Amino acid sequence: MTTRYFIPRDTTALAVGAQSVADALSQALQGQEDVTIVRNGSRGAFWLEPLLEIERNGERVGFGPVSVADVPTILALGPSDQAGHPLYLGPVEAHPWFAGQQRLTFARAGLDDPLCLEAYLARHGFDGLEHAVHLPQADIVDEITRSGLRGRGGAAFPAGIKWRTVMEAAGDEKYVVCNADEGDSGTFADRLLMEADPYQLIEGMAIAGVAVGARQGYIYLRSEYPHAWDVLHKAIAKAEAAGYLGEGICDSDKHFHLELRLGAGAYICGEETALLESLEGRRGMVRAKPPLPAHQGLFGKPTVVNNVLTLAATSSIMADGAEAYAALGAARSLGTLTVQLAGNIRRGGLVEVPYGMSLRELIEQFGGGTRSGRPVRAIQVGGPLGAYLPESLWDTPLDYEAMAAVGGMLGHGGVVVFDDTVDMAEQARFAMAFCAQESCGKCTPCRVGSVRGVEVIDRIIAREEPEQNIDLLHDLCDTMEAASLCAMGGLTPHPVRSALRHFPQDFN
């Protein structure tokens, strides 16, 4: 019976040394029979990476975090005495960090070689697409609508409504565009999915194409993700060769072609209309809405733009049904919530849980507190346009509506933890500086307001007429909120104001 060794090829796993562990492993196993090394994706427990898993006689157990020096000590043990190793974790899914999760979109992440099509099929991959190609378009859209799936890119717009608009739009040239720009600091869920389970995204895009009647899709991937590029590039070619992309997919009369395009380092290109401009080969300038991309999107044609996780989720909805998806979650937040624990955190990684868990539970139960060992002071949720939350708000349930009620935003689910050494005036300054740096420049409140914002905060930090300058900063925020064309200028006041409101002592 073959023994299989799993060592991830994921970006973060590699960044903490997975390649040298893999090299040490292959050297140590050289000449041995019946052993295979699998370069899997990561399961997202990045604090345990490099996570080495060994599968013998159908039992798979983990060790982590493993260094090169640990490799011989682990290999020296057999099934009977391996549990005595200090890095032994047992079967990884049974580890408390995973047992408390509800993995749906990330159920396959880290289990197999991400490019192994047979492994994907063995885990019910392409079931959703096989089902969808034989349904009338409207039935697919209905299924997605009934599931309650909301966009995971930030705005939480119902996916079914968007798809229906594109399906009903006139014209026979339509597009499906995957937003894989994942620019928010503190987020890596899209990256993990693309690197660990790329076929799920491909399947979701093909389902979207069949549903709305689009024959061409694009993935717009940020250039900061070279490994995701490599995996997707190969996965698309393999899916094409196997008949899941291209002409007559799944032996049906439906066609769907998929092309991978690379961003060029511009945060604003995550905004859907700027993304479309960029895909068309222009500067990533935000377009005024209306027209909505669903009516006039890429090259002026009706276009679905969805986030990676939104598209991926449609594969399990089509495979298992809308009701199974909607049975998870609560109120208007259905399905599962993907959060990414980041910043100053001991056990950073990807956590997929039912909606409604509080920040405090997340940070304590999964995050294990700060890496520095100091008390948590502020948590930024929802990326650079999200609010900084003080301890008094950490019991807020994590769903879209509850977060909005306290002036926060779930966004793409980034949770960035800061300890008590943080200077919140510096963080407020950074929010404005980032906006100034990344603004597309189309409207004055954002382009000029953010530059002025930096100057004003600099004066506050230098203790020059702090009261007047704080008033001025509020006025600037009012203008940006009221008169910006998109959420870049419109939401930058969120982190700034939350810092002012909840951490006033840092400003005087």
Add this chain to the structure above:
Amino acid sequence: MDPQRLLAQLLCQYEGMPGGLLPLLQAIQEDFGFIPRESVPAIAQVMNLSAAEVHGVISFYHDLRTEEAGRHTLQICCAESCQAAGGRALEARAQEVLGIGFGETTGDGAVTLEAVYCLGNCACSPSLRIGNNTWARVDTALLDSLIAQLRSAEVLS
């Protein structure tokens, strides 16, 4: 290959691709290390654009450059998750050790220093990237040793 022929080949390859300007510019930069200013008129012609439009696109994207970079590019993540984990110290240290600011290249042509905003490695911040390799939980000692290796012309990536 002769640069003229290489350029002509790339222009041919991307001509007619819908929205092909950005992929073309990226391909040129991949092969030449930067986008030679002399190539802009030819790019404009093939893509049916004005030279000003092509320049407009090049200047919009942080990744695109019209001048040669150093032999290595060191990208330090300057976004929030990395700030929370000590990234601000790395930003300062890199500038101090290299004696240059972000967007600049050392006099010996060894290193170009760039700011990036998130490498998707935030569970193990702070991060930096050299070539296609990302480093995690970087401290000043690791940063110093990586810079020393870059300077001594050891190829890391």
